[in-house]
Amino acid sequence: MTIETIPTAPIDGQVPGTSGLRKTVSVFSAPGYLETYTQSILNAISPQGAVLVMGGDGRYFNRAAMASILRIAAANGVARVIVGQNGLLSTPAASHLIRKRGANGGLILSASHNPGGPKGDFGLKYNIANGGPAPEAVTDAIVARASQITHYTMTTEDAPDLSECRETQLGDMVIEVVDPVADYVALMEELFDFDSMRRMIADGFTLRFDAMHAVTGPYATEILERRLGAPAGSVINAIPSEDFGGGHPDPNPVWAKPLYDLMLRPDAPDFGAASDGDGDRNMILGRGIYVTPSDSLALLAANAHLVPGYRNGIAGVARSMPTSAASDRVAARLGVEAFQTPTGWKFFGNLLDAGRVTLCGEESAGTGSNHVREKDGLWAVLMWLNILAVRKCSVAELVRDHWAQYGRDYYSRHDFEGISTDAATRLMDRLVANLPALPGQQAGELTVTGAEDFCYTDPVDGSVSTGQGVILTFDGEARAMLRLSGTGTQGATLRVYLEQYAPPGSAHDQDTQTALSKVIRATHDLAQIEHFTGRHAPDVIT
Template structure:
């Protein structure tokens, strides 16, 4: 019997192993019981899915269990981006949403993400309650199912498509008139939910669109649907080989993460995009408030904040913490190094669609390439080079890892540790502004090592010292 465990973005599992119809029904009943416990069952729940294998079938089983529990389901009639679901929760005032997605995980995975009524990813107290309820019910017939036609007659099922309302709302957050001045943009939905969201708004404004991977494919072309440099080489070549294309924009499988390729085919790390957009929103849009970044995200954000005299809020990894600040209207922008961001006045959830359009707006209004904008920013606030590496631990090293963290050295690569941060994992700020972060995976014998320095040479030395500390 597999135990249900919610991570930073819901419960994920491998199809036919732990992600089965039976387990999905148990988790759905746990969500229904949670919604009833907080007194929101009369608001209904949105049920959605991305382009993964069997997503629609799993979603329909969830509708049947919710109907059996007397809770109305607003069923998305096509695969729907995660940020669009967040938008629709707030627009309709529902008790939340059940979304079948494993985001950027490989194709053999699927997952359930529950977003509560405030529209962001569920906080630990919520997922903990659902997790507890589900595991207590495992192995029991704990739910009642209602046939879909019966649910319709009972008023417990309504089909929806939130696309048009979401795109209409984007018009107040993105300068599409400016984007319309761009000659040609390459678009990559990675076979996911971004189809029709990235391309059609551009074409409607006369922008030339060169699209790739715009059909549904549960195998995602044989790669994880992640818009990172490693997995979008076909897209990078497309942009590089076409001189008419000035920018490439991509989203992951559920369109909550973004990938940006400059006009010359250079992949731009998400860390730098977050900082560039932050500077742009303050300098050009004149937006006010604080800025938030996860503990693993580049301090280039901090340098921009210092330039403008703005407060930085450092959060644990997991967009739910940034989303909470968005919902409180406290921050201009919040972002994570793993390519997630949102802005003030928008949904409290990662939105890769919005991120792509904001970059296109920035490039159009500034009249410079992304690389040129980044070079200009480096001249103003200094250079920042970042890297992340996954380090697999042997059983012996894993056993002693916790004790090693308690006895961490006072220096790395000859640089003295000036500050230790325990927001999430162990982060060490070094005397020259470089830093290292160690985060142990909760599900596998892996330590995620993050590092940043002012040059590639310094970063190599700092990362090597961090790796030696873990394995030595």
């Protein structure tokens, strides 16, 4: 094996956000950019003799990027790389493979729900040995290495083709190409009662799953159609494409609108779902009803005992700070712990490893459990199907029964996209500076009862994360949370999360935006959103 050393230097902006480093394809594919960041990761993790898992969502530039990463890994003494066939591997499947094979970590090539194609986005993140995203200590080490880098090393030999499941060599490094679906499906069969779901479908239960031209297509086709017996065509947009069919692979009512519109029709299937670019997010619908991710987490927690893998109950529930408090109410009734963490799945890892929680969720359509250390879109779909098979009711009936018992948390997220970074920063800085004076202040029809710049102390290792977003609480059990997104690649995105609790016995059938109207006005007034952004209304409402 011949190794070449290529001079490089620190590159501005190589600082990962909440889920790895994401940039446009044009940035990532610039000469030396991917290579410099990959070398920085390896410099931070002691790669000599390591076993790594690698895979991605199939987006544009994945193949070329994997070829370069393999050449760098071989030159840096990595012993083995386990990679999905054709480079495909969903993020939850990668997490499972890291754990099952006892790998040192993994490299996941994805920008998740961001658009793909030559003019789209690309991403690279490192997952640690527990299968979860790198915690802040590891991320900080990568950033430190990136700030000091002087060169990267590569083999002169080209990386092998990844289209066949087999073992090959690149220098002294073994490259093992595996079926990306098989191990994940086997895990799902351990967790869920496939027989009860098969019977439900055989009895006439209908479903539609939109893979959004992304990585979950092969997984959903194998499980929902081949294993559970859903008719062919139940999984749509099932073939992964480099530009996600020209769409935006984000499973929400805006970007999965055809499915959303279908499910609101009187002749809709019984169940609808979608997943995103790398398979870690989900959208759940029933005939005539959309289930918010916050409600989905709460419902799964309340009914988890009906599913074989969780029959002994759950240890606790964790949610990200912007996620509604619906799951907290379930945890309280079950007598288990409830945690509020910063945004980013990495913050759930310690809680899961310590056995403090079993289920986790984020308002951004991420739900998961202790079966892996990533959120898992298809797992959430199977949880819902298994629960419906046992409860023998519709999605709408299940949701309304839950609201009757626990009350409803009306909830919505308002995104102000592509605003100037300077304006977004000034808005947040001003709001944070004013927090001490806000309690007791009148805002529209509401009174502020609390205001904080969210700071999280990890209950397992004691690590502290500051500046994680602003939480405003109001009388009448209303909340608003504001933070700047860490997943975009253009300008800044201000996310405003809005919540209004309606207890059992009150109206649960209002229009969501109407129910939230008072907290919307109060939040806009306090944050001066129009003044700083120039926007009268959000770009996206979910």
